[in-house]
Amino acid sequence: MDKLVIEGGVGLKGEVTVSGAKNAVLPIMAASLLTDEPCLIKGVPNLRDTGSMLKILRSLGKLAEFDKGTVSICAGRTRSHVAEYKLVSTMRASFCVLGPLLAKLKKAKVSLPGGCVIGVRPVDLHLKGIRALGADISIDSGYVIARANKLKGAYTYLGGVYGSSVLATDNVMMAAVLAEGRTIIESAACEPEVADLAEFLIKMGAKIKGQGTPVIEIEGVKHLHGATHCIIADRIEAGTLILASLVTGGDILIKNVQCQHLGALVDKLKEAGANLEYRQGSLRVKGNRKLKSVNITTLPYPGFPTDMQAQMMSLMAVTPGISVITEKIYPDRFMHVAELNRMGAHIQREGPHAIVEGIKGLSGAPVMASDLRASASLVLAGLGARGKTSISRIYHLERGYENIEKKLINLGAKVWREKE
């Protein structure tokens, strides 16, 4: 296994282009199971997770290839209805093949994804919505087994104790597009990635309204055809790059940014005093100002994204003042706290809160990545720290950030790989 080594203290300078959104492309690739016709998906980032989804599609009988940012899923029947544990357990998002398999084959056997370090990750809302459409669902030996002679449109409320669910909304929407009649999903997730999936389904011939709002309406159709689609930019990668400029006192131009997807983050950074200028799809981020600490509470979109919580903590760790960070989506999503404290941060965990006392600067240290966004927060901390930081288990980082080393090196960062 490799580790990433960072010699901190360099102000990042130059231009960088954001890749396609991981959390849009994964359900969109799953949606190709809804048709036997060819689908072309462009602007796809080359990630571990997109590679995992390709393997799952192939295990279900699809001819799926990835080349130069484009996934081509050739014509061919979806032949198997079973998504194996060994594939689903490597990537939770693969659970979103349940809806399309059930819609297309009227049966599906999908391994329960299990938990991960950021939380238990239940699927009760997925199953609630699928049952509402008339499917029989049973759990056997760690698999969800779903069957339906016919899926019928229905009303379903998908709000859970932590609010809406992104992948549950995706799963139910993909099951409903071939159901008979109208489906209303109330308390639907509003994330841009859900809206992008809906856009792809509409290009396939689905009838969907309200995507991106809490109420999505789907009129079932009999057949869906192939489609070509270009994935939206990854707002979480964009947010991570913004913080990379701020934490290093840099001056970077981030291209392919959809600022309308970054409202909550930009609002908080402006409150902290950050210098951000948005111009025609690009964002100039100058880290030349002293920032002040701000409080963060993560919420479903359009609230502050939980996927930016760890990265924001790295910035607040070196910003004068006290920042209270409250995690309302995954109350245990604090694996990065102990690692940041190893670098000299003053962070105290109090249940779903982290109290961050900003200090002058962190010092480099050997640290360990535990999950995708925690690894991003350690990269940010290393970029801003004095001295050398080595981050082990960086396969976590490779799940969600395309060519991140190359992007950072092109911005002047001193980053390299070493064998563990």
Ligand code: EPZ
């Ligand atoms: C998606 O996961 C993202 N992953 C996650 O990004 C992201 O953190 C999350 O949404 C929240 O924004 C993908 O899109 C592939 P949820 P998802 O269902 O859909 C609870 C990353 O770093 N819940 O919206 O699995 C759940 O426990 C990843 O890129 C239920 O209670 O998350 C959580 O507390 C990490 N029952 C909350 O809802 C359910 O049936 C939101 O989870 C489903 C979820």
